[in-house]
Amino acid sequence: MDASRSDVLVLGGGVIGLACALYLLKAGVSVRLLEQGTPGSGSSHGNCGTITPSHAAPLAMPGMISVAMRSMLRADAPLYLNPRVDLDRARWMLGFARRCNWRDFHHAAAARSAILQRSRRLMGSLIEQEGLHCEFVERGELYVYRTRKLLHADERHHAAVLDKLGVEVRRLHGDQIAGMEPALKPGIVGGLYHPDDAQLRPDRYVAELARRVRELGGVIESGARIDQFGTQEGRISHVRTTRGVFYGDRVIMALGAWSPLMGRELGLRLPMQPGKGYSLTYSRPARVPRHALVLREAAVCVTTWGSGFRLGSTMEFSGYDEGLNQIRLNALRRAAAESLHEPVGPDLQEEWWGWRPMSMDEIPIIGPSTRWSNLSLATAHGMLGISMSAATGELVAAQLTGATHEIDPMPYAPARFGL
Structure with missing residues (x-):
């Protein structure tokens, strides 16, 4: 047998590519995953x-467009649009702007919710059954507000x-929040x-997914930058x-923010x-x-x-601009200092940036x-790659093996963009 051939080639070793590989392996399909760096090294x-x-x-x-335009004047705004000329970004922004209406808003919300809820139902059992040690905790998430205006707006929408x-x-x-969260x-x-x-620790989650992919017989080729496609x-x-x-009967493009380039x-x-995000990781405060x-x-998580x-979030649209922006990192620190008694830990462990793959309609492209004829896409998950990973892997594996779909695949289909 040709050692370079697999049933499926998965392009991309982030959380989506690894989840697709895991579900395919569990379905009895041979998988080879190609990653230009190391698994999980991107967003x-x-x-x-x-x-x-x-x-x-x-x-x-x-x-939202007026919010984005105003953000060009503030480099530390939660949503920041770099003012430089970028034709690809301008085309994306026009498509995004056309969707800033309530009809498209509710359509996208329903599509995102279906895959988010399915993935959430899968995550606990996936982590337990596969023995993924990733600090998974089911404790909920709390949005907190210091102004009634924003609180009332979020209650309405x-x-x-x-x-x-x-x-x-x-x-x-407010008094209920104080009882729940004395750290505030x-x-x-x-x-x-x-x-x-x-919640879970994402770097450990992807490392554990990679471990299970290998244990189940999958091959991960690290340092495999794609140079050319043969067609x-x-x-x-x-x-x-x-x-x-490398050869495969089927190919899955799960390249995240690199997908448009490839x-x-x-x-x-x-x-x-690419929507650039930042984070700061510390040892635990007391x-x-x-x-x-x-x-x-401040839109800080x-x-x-x-x-x-970890302190993280922010959304910066600056194309494929690399590197840390200390103005953005300082905004994370400032937001934490305004709201937390101990906003940072004793030791700064990592300053990080990464590109989130943002689709024009904010719905992932899967299918x-x-x-x-032998290509499937699994990309454009935006800020929700971890959250949508299990359901995406399940859906892609079901489509490639002919199994029953647990969610309607149509809202995510590449055909909506002629892909």
Whole structure:
């Protein structure tokens, strides 16, 4: 047998590629995963690790474009649009702007909620059955507010949307928040508690997924940067990399923010942009939050694990700009200092940035390509790759093996963009 051939080639070793590989292996399919770096070294590594059915609502809604335009004047804004000229980003922004209406908002929320809720139902059993040691805790997530204006706005939109989607959200007063979270400073006027949310340590989760993929017989080729696709009669015949040439009967593109760049090599124009996020990881302070928190005015997430403490979030649209932006990192520190008695831990362990794969309609792109007969896509999960990973892996494996779908695949189909 040709050692370079597998039933399926998975392109990308982030959380989505690893989840697809794991579910395919469990279905009896041979898998080889090609990763240009090491598994989980991209945006899977440094995010806040929350698993959030609560994040069904997309960013695109009436009024969001004016917020984005104003953010060009503030480099520390939670949503920042770099003012430089970028034609690809401009096209993406126009498509995003067209979706800033209530009809598209509710369509995206329903599609995101379906895969988020399915993934949340799968995560606990997946982690337990596969023995994934990743500090998984089912404790919910708490949005906290220091201004009534934003609290009331989120009650009208965020909470009301979750009510309609069947996702539990509890409205809390400031004194209730103080009792739940003594790590918070006074001045919290209220909160929204999402009891079905959970958390884990994302770098450990992806490392454990990679371990199980190998244990089940999957092959992971690290340092395999894709150089060229071979095509023949509407199929991808092989993938040439820095580690050699590999063959698969089926190919899954799970390249995250790199998907549009690689897609061009196949004549695919994926409507995606990298949304840059940042995080700071510390050793644990003495006084830590009991729940994952979102400090809403600053849109900063706070996650505590037994092994550490992380501040993260922010969304920066600056194309494929690399490197840390200390203005953005300082905004995380400042937000934590405004709300937490101990905003940082004794030791700073990591300053991190990563590109989130943001689709124009904020719905992931999952399913068979209409252009290439043996290509499937599993990308564009935005800020929700961890949260959507299990359901994405399950859906892709079901589509490739002919098993029953647990969720309707149509909202995620690449065909909606002619892909």
